[in-house]
Amino acid sequence: MQTIEQTLSAWMRESFTQAFPETTIHGISVVATNSEQFGDYQCNHAMAVAKLARKSPRQVAEVVLQHAGNHAAVERTEIAGPGFINIFIRREWLESALVLVDEDVRCGVPLVGHGKTVLLDYSSPNVAKPMHIGHIRSTVIGNALDRMHRFLGYHVLADNHLGDWGTQFGIMILGYRHYVNPDALSTEPVEELERVYVKSYERSRTDPAWLTFARQELVKLQAGDPENRELWQRFVELSLQEFDRIYRRLDVRFDLVRGESYYNQALPGVVDRLCSRGIARESEGATVAFLEEESLPPCIVRKSDGGYNYATTDLATIESRMSEFHPSKIVYVTDERQQLHFKQVFAIARRLGITADLQHIWFGLMRLPEGTFSTRQGNVIKLEKYLDEAETRALAVVQAGSPEMAPERQREVARAIGIGAVKYSDLSQNPQSVITFTWEKALSLEGNSAPYLQYAYARIASVQDKYRAQFPNTSLGHCVFRLEEAVERTLAIAIVRFPETVIKAAESYKPNILADYLYNLAATYSTFYQNVPFLKAPEGIRESRIRLCRVVANVLKQGLSLLGIETPERI
RNA sequence: GCGCCUGUAGCCUAAUGGACAAGGCAUCUGACUUCGGAUCAGAAGAUUACAGGUUCGACUCCUGUCAGGCGCGCCA
Numbered sequence: 211m212q213t214i215e216q217t218l219s220a221w222m223r224e225s226f227t228q229a230f231p232e233t234t235i236h237g238i239s240v241v242a243t244n245s246e247q248f249g250d251y252q253c254n255h256a257m258a259v260a261k262l263a264r265k266s267p268r269q270v271a272e273v274v275l276q277h278a279g280n281h282a283a284v285e286r287t288e289i290a291g292p293g294f295i296n297i298f299i300r301r302e303w304l305e306s307a308l309v310l311v312d313e314d315v316r317c318g319v320p321l322v323g324h325g326k327t328v329l330l331d332y333s334s335p336n337v338a339k340p341m342h343i344g345h346i347r348s349t350v351i352g353n354a355l356d357r358m359h360r361f362l363g364y365h366v367l368a369d370n371h372l373g374d375w376g377t378q379f380g381i382m383i384l385g386y387r388h389y390v391n392p393d394a395l396s397t398e399p400v401e402e403l404e405r406v407y408v409k410s411y412e413r414s415r416t417d418p419a420w421l422t423f424a425r426q427e428l429v430k431l432q433a434g435d436p437e438n439r440e441l442w443q444r445f446v447e448l449s450l451q452e453f454d455r456i457y458r459r460l461d462v463r464f465d466l467v468r469g470e471s472y473y474n475q476a477l478p479g480v481v482d483r484l485c486s487r488g489i490a491r492e493s494e495g496a497t498v499a500f501l502e503e504e505s506l507p508p509c510i511v512r513k514s515d516g517g518y519n520y521a522t523t524d525l526a527t528i529e530s531r532m533s534e535f536h537p538s539k540i541v542y543v544t545d546e547r548q549q550l551h552f553k554q555v556f557a558i559a560r561r562l563g564i565t566a567d568l569q570h571i572w573f574g575l576m577r578l579p580e581g582t583f584s585t586r587q588g589n590v591i592k593l594e595k596y597l598d599e600a601e602t603r604a605l606a607v608v609q610a611g612s613p614e615m616a617p618e619r620q621r622e623v624a625r626a627i628g629i630g631a632v633k634y635s636d637l638s639q640n641p642q643s644v645i646t647f648t649w650e651k652a653l654s655l656e657g658n659s660a661p662y663l664q665y666a667y668a669r670i671a672s673v674q675d676k677y678r679a680q681f682p683n684t685s686l687g688h689c690v691f692r693l694e695e696a697v698e699r700t701l702a703i704a705i706v707r708f709p710e711t712v713i714k715a716a717e718s719y720k721p722n723i724l725a726d727y728l729y730n731l732a733a734t735y736s737t738f739y740q741n742v743p744f745l746k747a748p749e750g751i752r753e754s755r756i757r758l759c760r761v762v763a764n765v766l767k768q769g770l771s772l773l774g775i776e777t778p779e780r781i
Numbered sequence: 782g783c784g785c786c787u788g789u790a791g792c793c794u795a796a797u798g799g800a801c802a803a804g805g806c807a808u809c810u811g812a813c814u815u816c817g818g819a820u821c822a823g824a825a826g827a828u829u830a831c832a833g834g835u836u837c838g839a840c841u842c843c844u845g846u847c848a849g850g851c852g853c854g855c856c857a
Contacts, residue, residue, distance in 0.1 A: 241797075254799055257837060267837075291800050292837060336857080376857060470857085496855055507784080513855045520857045549785060550852055574787080575851080611819065627819095639794055644787065644850070650806090651793065656819060657805040658794085665819050672817060718797080726795065729804080740812090740821040781819080 211320050213710035214307070215240060215251070217283065218297060222253045225278035230270070233262040240297065242707060249288070249296035250703055256293040267293025283307075299703065305691040307706045312761045316361075317768050319709040323364030323716075329531055330356050330366060332543035333462070336373035337449040337469070338382055338403040341456055341593040343647060344545070344583060347573045350636045350774065352543040353462045354721040355571070357772045362716055367465045367535055370453075371527065374446050374469030377517075378407065380428025383441050384420070385410025399448040446471075459597055460629065461774055468527075476526040477518045481511050484525075489561050501557050509554040524555045528564055539567040541719065546572045546642070571719045574644035591647070600628035603653050604661075608781065615780070626776040627661050628653070634660035637773050638725040658729050660775050663766060666732040669739065670763040671779040676745060677756050686760065689753035697738045698758060704731045708765050712772065721773060728769045735762045 212220075219239035227234045235258055240251040256271040263270060271289040278287070285300040311318045332352020335341050352368070360366045385406040394402040414421040431438040446469070457463070481497055484490035490499040495514030501507070511522045531540060542552060552570035559568060576583070583590050605624035612620065635652045638659075639645075655661040693699045707727070715723035744755035767777045 237797095239797090241799090243800090244796080244803075245800080248800070252799085257799085261837080294800070373857065378856085494854075498854065505784095508854055510854050515855080517855080519855075523857090545851095546786065547851055548857090551857085553785090572786090577850085607819070611817090642786080643794075646793085648793090654793095654806080659805085659819090661819060662805095665817085669817055669820085676816065714797085722795080726804090733804085736820060737822090739816085740818095743816075745816045781817095 211310070211314075211318055211709075213318075213320065213713065214283065214299075214706055215242070215710040218251050218253075218281075221278065221281050222255070222274075222295070225274045226255065226259065228277040229274045230259055230263055233259055235259060235262065243296065246700065248290065248294065249298040251297045251299075253295040253297070256289075256295060260293065271295050301693055301699065304699070304702050304706065305693060308691045308702055308758070308761060311705055311708070312757065312764070317708050317765050318706070319361065319712050321363030322713055323359060323362040325363075325365075326539070327365040327367065327535055327537040328359055328539040328541060329535060329537040330359070330368045330541050330543070331371050332356070332368065333457075333464075334371040334373065334544070335449075335453060336378075338378075338400065338407055338445045339449075340400045340404060341453065342583065343591045343593055343596050344576050345593060346596070346632070347576065347636055347641070347645075348543045348545070349457075349460060349462055350633050351571070351573060351641050351721060353460070354633075354637055354724075354773050355541065355543065355716065355719055357774060358712060358716040358721070358724070361772055362713065367537070368463070369466040369468060369531075370464040372446075372449075372467065372469030374449075375471040375474065375523070376520075377428060378411075379431055379442055379445075380424040380426075381410045381414055382407050382445065383427040383431065383438055384424045385413075386441060386445075395448075400452045403445060403448065456593055456597070460633070461776075470520075470523045470527075473523055473526040473530060476530060477522050480522055480526045480529065481518070483562065484511055484558070487562070489558060499554075499558050501554060504553070504557040506550070506554050506557055509558065511558075521551065521555055521558070524551075525558060525562070528555070528559050528566075528568070529562070532564060532566060537566055539569060541569045541571060543571045543573070545575050547575070548572065569719065571641065573641040576645045576647050578647055596652075597629065597632065599649065600632045600653050601625050602628070604628035604631065604655065607655055607661075612781070619780075623778050623781050626778050627655070627664060627781060630660035630664060630770075630775040631655060633773060633775055634663075634725065637721040638729070639722050641720065641722070660770075661781070663728055663732045663770060663775070664777055664781055666735055666739075667763055667766045667770075667777045668779060668781045670735075670759045670766075673745070673756065673759055674763070680745065681752075684753065686753055686757045689750070689757055691757065692751060692754040694751065695738075695742050697734065697742060698755070701731075701734050701738050701758060701762065704734050705761055705765055708769065712769075724769060724772060728766060728773075731762065731769075732766060735759075 222240055223238045226238050235255065238255045240253045243249055243252045256274060257267045260267040260270045268289055271293045275287055275295065283299055283303045285298045288296045290296050330352055333345065333349040335345050356366055356368045389406045389409050391402060414424055427438060431442055481490065484499060485497065490497050490511050496510050497512035499509045499511055501509060509521050510519055512518055528540065531537060549570065549572055556568045578589060601624050604627040605621065608620045608624045608627065631653050693702055711724060711727040715721055742755065744752055747755055770777050
């Protein structure tokens with residue numbers, strides 16, 4: 211099944227080629243108009259062709275439309291402004307397109323990713339540190355990309371690349387031996403591990419002997435010392451248990467959980483290859499890849515003490531993923547601070563002959579109004595606390611709005627709303643914008659927010675029930691759509707744009723495109739709901755409108771599930 | 782010092798180089814004794830940081846300036 215955008219783009223492309231075989235340009239397509247007065251889709255390429263063909267843009271558009279002839283989906287076209295070609299969709303065609311969306315469990319979304327493997331690297335918290343609200347963006351954005359790609363038919367491998375290796379474990383082990391409180395460890399393990407780490411780290415800054423001991427512990431760990439190895443294993447397991455609890459709350463699942471330690475054995479081989487192929491060489495005792503051709507600063511792949519860096523691990527990781535899974539894309543979702551790092555790693559990977567499409571999807575850091583988060587200032591907000599707060603606030607609203615609901619059900623609904631609000635506040639904006647965190651903003655339950663969308667969905671569910679109760683013997687299955695009111699047509703256009711929106715959001719790695727779309731759909735529906743009667747409409751019209759409600763509900767549910775947001779039937 | 786990113790109404794955000802810059806919050810006016818008022822209809826609010834340039838057309842691309850953030854050979 212093709213999207214409307216694809217269908218009309220092909221039509222225009224063909225028409226341009228026929229009209230101007232000598233001067234056809236690449237990338238001829240249509241886009242959705244930003245205002246209904248300009249039709250439903252527009253093609254903007256007559257202006258560009260006009261220059262090459264030495265004709266006026268409107269003349270070009272005219273000739274193109276002569277060659278275009280009629281299209282089953284198109285009511286009429288017009289030439290406007292400097293040479294825009296505006297396309298108006300035929301109502302009958304729209305009505306039959308709605309039937310297709312209604313009857314398709316995929317809401318008309320094609321499997322454009324079929325046969326392709328994409329590896330997604332996201333969340334990736336550090337072991338022995340609690341997850342805080344800075345981790346939520348990678349997790350929530352990565353998971354939305356995960357869900358969208360899977361839905362489009364890609365073979366997705368979600369990999370949680372834990373920070374489970376590195377120099378901090380020397381300090382960690384030493385601190386654990388001296389400072390750990392067993393009681394605290396059993397009640398709040400990761401919190402206790404962090405406390406121990408911070409204490410040991412602070413001592414290492416003033417006590418040189420302590421730092422030396424810490425280094426020795428690290429060397430022992432890396433040499434495979436059984437005792438240190440076991441401690442390390444314990445840290446990892448305790449952390450994973452806590453992470454899993456959060457992932458369950460967020461409904462996030464990984465196919466692979468391979469921390470940095472997984473690639474340890476491969477590091478010397480990577481450096482050997484880099485050296486033998488002339489990509490890296492000795493410099494001041496370290497092994498360094500020089501990237502002048504890419505105009506990037508040098509990248510250390512082995513320290514002068516023989517240890518390896520993050521870059522080396524990431525290269526080993528890429529090699530391993532390529533040989534085991536053969537992905538066509540590897541996508542990293544991390545914060546903006548790692549832009550340079552990934553530019554370097556990708557440049558080196560290309561020199562090593564890696565051909566997969568490597569993408570770094572970075573997002574802006576989360577800040578507080580008074581500045582950045584820092585452990586030292588003690589203003590870090592723990593992720594679990596954040597989720598608790600979201601659910602608590604949602605519960606108060608549910609209790610006020612639906613007092614007749616059973617308390618157990620209220621809690622369940624509040625959970626879906628609270629978590630949905632948290633996710634939506636991250637997903638509804640461009641990932642690259644810097645976020646200044648405020649409780650009020652993150653947990654907003656009004657306006658452009660997840661609860662608005664969930665509310666629209668629940669109202670439809672309610673309408674469906676009322677309809678079934680009042681008209682028990684009518685089936686919607688074979689009723690025809692009759693788009694009479696202007697807002698119904700607007701709603702129908704919005705509905706059939708779902709497939710192209712999902713594709714665009716996934717391919718540009720911007721979940722906010724889908725979030726925007728869903729908000730617009732829900733807002734259009736709310737206008738319809740508020741201004742057009744349907745249970746009281748005459749038979750026929752009534753069925754058409756109830757069925758329209760049902761399609762909106764299906765698309766909302768499907769779309770929100772691609773963002774990882776639930777849609778309770780009652781809220 | 783060099784590099785990357787960001788700058789859009791009071792606040793928060795949107796806009797593959799396309800038409801008059803789109804929403805939300807807050808503010809102000811309204812919504813029938815009919816479908817859930819977490820809603821809807823409407824009002825007001827913008828020199829898209831600033832100055833140049835490219836283009837038929839610039840929030841978007843290029844150059845410079847200012848402001849904020851981040852990064853830059855032995856952290857991850």
